[in-house]
Amino acid sequence: MLISPAPLPPRSQRVSSAKPSPVRDLLALTRRPEVISFAGGLPAPELFDLDGIREAYDVVLGQPSSLQYSMSEGDPALRAEVAAGYTIDGLPTEASDLLVTTGSQQALGLLATALLDPGDVIFVEDPCYLAALQTFALAGARAIAVPFAEDQLDFDALERLLAVHTPKFFYTVPTFQNPTGRTYTPESRARLAQLAIRHGFRIIEDEPYRQLRYSGDPVASMATLAPDHVICLGSFSKVIAPGLRLGWVRTTPDIHPAVVIAKQAADLHTSTIDQGAAAHYLASGRGRTALGHITRAYAARRDAMLDGLAEALPDGSTWNQPDGGMFVWARLPDGYDATPALTRALDHDVAFVPGAPFFAESADERSLRLSFTTYEPARIREGLQRLGAALQAG
Amino acid sequence: MLISPAPLPPRSQRVSSAKPSPVRDLLALTRRPEVISFAGGLPAPELFDLDGIREAYDVVLGQPSSLQYSMSEGDPALRAEVAAGYTIDGLPTEASDLLVTTGSQQALGLLATALLDPGDVIFVEDPCYLAALQTFALAGARAIAVPFAEDQLDFDALERLLAVHTPKFFYTVPTFQNPTGRTYTPESRARLAQLAIRHGFRIIEDEPYRQLRYSGDPVASMATLAPDHVICLGSFSKVIAPGLRLGWVRTTPDIHPAVVIAKQAADLHTSTIDQGAAAHYLASGRGRTALGHITRAYAARRDAMLDGLAEALPDGSTWNQPDGGMFVWARLPDGYDATPALTRALDHDVAFVPGAPFFAESADERSLRLSFTTYEPARIREGLQRLGAALQAG
Known part of the structure; x- marks a missing residue:
């Protein structure tokens, strides 16, 4: 034919x-x-x-349940470990505030699905972590770049932009940024948190490097200053290993169900085995x-x-x-x-x-x-x- | 203040x-x-x-490289195993035609990113695998349902719909479908492939259950009939275990780079460890x-x-x-x-x-x-x- x-x-x-x-x-x-x-x-x-991680996998793979489907929100034991870390750092957090992601990169995509429709305006740092720009662009977002003035965000420029636009969110890596290594001072964080409250935008606070501090004092998450506005991202890629592809998002309650829907659609859930091994590894204290x-x-x-x-x-x-x-x-x-x-x-x-x-x-x-x-x-x-x-x- | x-x-x-x-x-x-x-x-x-899988993880975790970042396309050894399986089944395939995904579910999202803009029309089976509907809906697609006539697709209904719409793709689970367990006959596959060529739409052939055959003869992939039009999805969830979250997409060359971009944005790559363990497990013949x-x-x-x-x-x-x-x-x-x-x-x-x-x-x-x-x-x-x-x- x-x-x-x-x-x-x-x-x-x-x-x-x-x-x-x-x-x-x-x-x-x-x-x-x-x-x-x-x-x-x-x-x-x-x-x-390597030895500690291998031992954690060996223990976890003694249970058939580590090979089965599991919940979209993520391994409860792993989320409890992350929640305890936030709480010790001064940001009270429950496991139910968290969702495990397939690397921190996935959290960017889930938030794009949960928060962005094509044409929506977002603010990003200039320069900015590249893979975030790409993820937001694939969601059809219009990214507006906020420059730095020396090593801190240029708040005059930010206020001028806020007079014209109300972004869905401001995306920032405020601690040891990629690419610049820059860290927001406590004053910069307070000012940004206040602007978020006053202008009604969310802050995505992406902190994959937070635990890699070699000098200076830890700075509190902006979520302590604007708890309804700040969504926190974290990653095990730098502190355990990137090959596990494990990150997390600490949501605000109003968007939690939307992020769960986005996660179901993205990959149902993150590897049960990798999550179980990370939870065991962290609980052992070897981390x-x-x-x-x-x-x-x-x-x-x-x-x-x-x-x-x-x-x-x-x-x-x-x-x-x-x-x-x-x-x-x-x-x-x-x-x-x-x-x-x-x-x-x-x-x-x-x-x-x-x-x-x-x-x-x-x-x-x-x-x-x-x-x-x-x-x-x-x-x-x-x-x-x-x-x-x-x-x-x- | x-x-x-x-x-x-x-x-x-x-x-x-x-x-x-x-x-x-x-x-x-x-x-x-x-x-x-x-x-x-x-x-x-x-x-x-469990023993075979645990051993595979143990071997793979003897190498620090299994904990490192890896390529977005996926583990070359794992893709070679999948390619060999297709080739043996009569569909010549190279590792470079494949991309490893975080479960077959993720492939749906990557294809949505690579192929769909908001408002695009797609065709789906009625009834259809639910999580696919959700993923396509989040991409803003307009899904049109093609009914079955008894146990086969209703081709009269499909031709009537094709007189009105040109879908970006037809999404089908042609072998032991979820939810119905139905399998397209060779005649149905040939007819669908011909329609795809004549009308210029792609077919997403999602076959997570293909290897779970208990009676009857295997049926060739529609990609043997319309190689430029058919994108094949597969999964290790049913044949190794779902907890690894490992699936794959066999792309056509024209969309391969777009799927790689979508994968980078989605999660950079799938767990290096899980991929390495699956490749070792399959190469051992235990699979x-x-x-x-x-x-x-x-x-x-x-x-x-x-x-x-x-x-x-x-x-x-x-x-x-x-x-x-x-x-x-x-x-x-x-x-x-x-x-x-x-x-x-x-x-x-x-x-x-x-x-x-x-x-x-x-x-x-x-x-x-x-x-x-x-x-x-x-x-x-x-x-x-x-x-x-x-x-x-x-």
Whole structure:
């Protein structure tokens, strides 16, 4: 039988306007083993508590129930561990306030489903965590970028934007931000929380790096200041390991049922096995010990990075001094552009990420992000020497 | 400082119009241990190959790389195992055609992102797998229900609808469907594939139950008939265990990059650990042995269900004879309604799912779904006796 074919329907408009993450594409280029890459945001695998994690899986896999379907909200024991952490940190939390997600990234998608219709306005930081921008764009949101003034949010700019728009939410990584390593002061948090209450927008407080603090005092969640407005995200990717793909969202009661519906539609629930193993691991107390090892090691790596930057970067460069997290944000002097500088760096077997792709509006072509968690201090020093040679060669 | 609060923004319109899955709500009610529940779609936990799966995790967790971030497309070894399975089944497939998803459910969301903009028309079966309807509704799709004529798709109705609409895709579970247990004949598959080519719509062929065949001959994927039009979904939930949350999508080349973008935005990637363990488990050959145990046990359970239905259901009831899967679809005689019948059944400590919620358009109130996989034959007979007593009491 002869049939005359019709053309296939196109892909969706929303996905056609999205691009694959440029950082992920770049990571592929920097994967040559001889490259010292400050580009990725990878935790150091030698610091994973492999024995403790393996033992947790072994215990959990002794029960057939860990292989069965489970509830969309997540493992109750794992949620209880997370709730206890918040409560100790000064934010009283019940397991029923929480929902386990397949990595913190999934929480962004669930909140987009629960809160956003196409065309809705949201506010984001400029620069901003890239994968969040992509998720919100796929939901059809219109993201408006709020700049920083030095190391803090530019509140004058924010107030001017609030005179024109009422966003559904403001998305922020207020503690050791990706890409900048910046941390909001208590005053900035209080001011943002007050604006949320006064103008009636939500705050998505994304804190995957919160527990990676090497200096300075912990700062309370904005949810202590505006409990009805602040939705908190967290992740086990940096403190246990990213391969488990475990994160969580602490919802406000008014949106909790909507987030559960979004989770059911997204993947029914997160891996029963990974959740059970994480709950067992945390309850064993090994997580606290492992986090101590991780933060001590990362503190030394941050110091090695900060100590070496003056030699590595051209005179007139600037950079910040993050109290934690994984990233230092630097700015090359007038006349430099970080993207061609990366090509020269790769010629010297060292890599970083240019800052420009992280900006939604006017990109700072002189900015760059350096990750300090992947290597031991000696290797960081070696990488910075290569970087210095590359940038001088330019 | 006194601030006058503004109201919080509402939840999204799309989530406000969605309802939590009524089947999941019902499952909560049937969880009393004394209830014999034919309601759920749960695999039998005593048939999980706990030792083999535990060993696979133990091997995989000997490598720190199984705890690290990995690629959005999924574990190459796991995709190679799935590709080999398709190729052996007569559908030549490369690992690069596949993308691992966090359960087959996630594939529905990724395809919605890759293919659908709000307002787009799609076709679904009536009745249809519920969680698919919910996912497509959250993407803003307009789902048009195509009825069945007896046990096959009503092609006259489909052609009438195609005269009016060109759907982005037709979503089907053509093998041992949920909820009906129905399987498309080779003739139905050929006819649907030809219509897709002639009218220019895609087919999403969702086959989580494909490997659970107890009688009859395997039927080739529609992708062998319309390779540019058919997107295949599969799942390890029924053949290894659902707790791993592992499924996959076999894309067509034109949409592969869009599905990768959707996956990055959804959760970056699926659990490295679960993927690695599944790949090791399948490569060990234990998966084939375990699937043999599962299908033999389920075949006996299906037979026990089919043998007992004549006694359990009122005279004039009808039901089908599925060659595989997990479900029998039954219809009570004139004058009966399955929803009040469930209340009577629960009084007798037995449960099923009324069919009505699975229909997008005019619901058949006399239909019901019975799952036969959860219990051994003796317990199934006991449950059917209770069901008979309940329905006679009504």
